């Protein structure tokens with residue numbers, strides 16, 4: 111556990127004000143002007159599958175697995191025809207691959223049965239698909255349909271709490287705070303700015319505050335301002 115010089119556990123000094131929250135997001139936006147998803151996909155369907163596979167896995171590992179998977183099965187019908195066992199051989203390097211192989215085939219069948227093989231632009235319909243939870247639905251709605259949703263992954267949950275941007279005990283609580291506190295026009299891209307910031311700068315074990323663009327509004331008491 112990181113501690114402050116007084117020996118206290120490091121954490122957010124307080125919740126950011128709305129002005130500070132806007133400043134924080136603006137500084138991340140300037141640092142990542144071309145931010146977008148790091149998952150490889152070619153359409154709404156391959157996006158949905160890639161996001162469903164990415165739970166507890168890195169985007170790089172998912173991209174390695176989906177290269178062959180999407181070549182063999184680029185559509186829901188082709189995925190169902192490929193079958194669970196063959197899907198499993200493609201994604202065996204990803205965590206929870208057995209469950210994910212079953213879900214990918216089942217969600218493909220559900221898309222054919224309920225939505226004419228299309229990815230629905232509807233939260234409830236997305237969350238009713240096998241293996242699709244709120245986070246996956248939020249990413250698909252954000253990236254595929256341009257909705258102002260906020261998918262809270264491990265990086266965004268950490269940043270929300272560590273910096274005081276959006277403190278909350280659960281991913282849903284952090285999501286609600288972010289949606290309420292980030293100016294509406296910035297909300298959709300903010301998802302990508304926050305993920306990239308958490309992945310490459312505000313890292314889990316030791317945030318690299320010495321090269322962070324947003325130290326000023328950040329309320330973290332354990333900032334590491336000198337590079338080791």
Ligand code: SF4
Nearest residue numbers: 312317319322328330
């Ligand atoms: S890297 Fe450091 S200064 Fe930047 S947001 Fe994270 S904790 Fe705050």
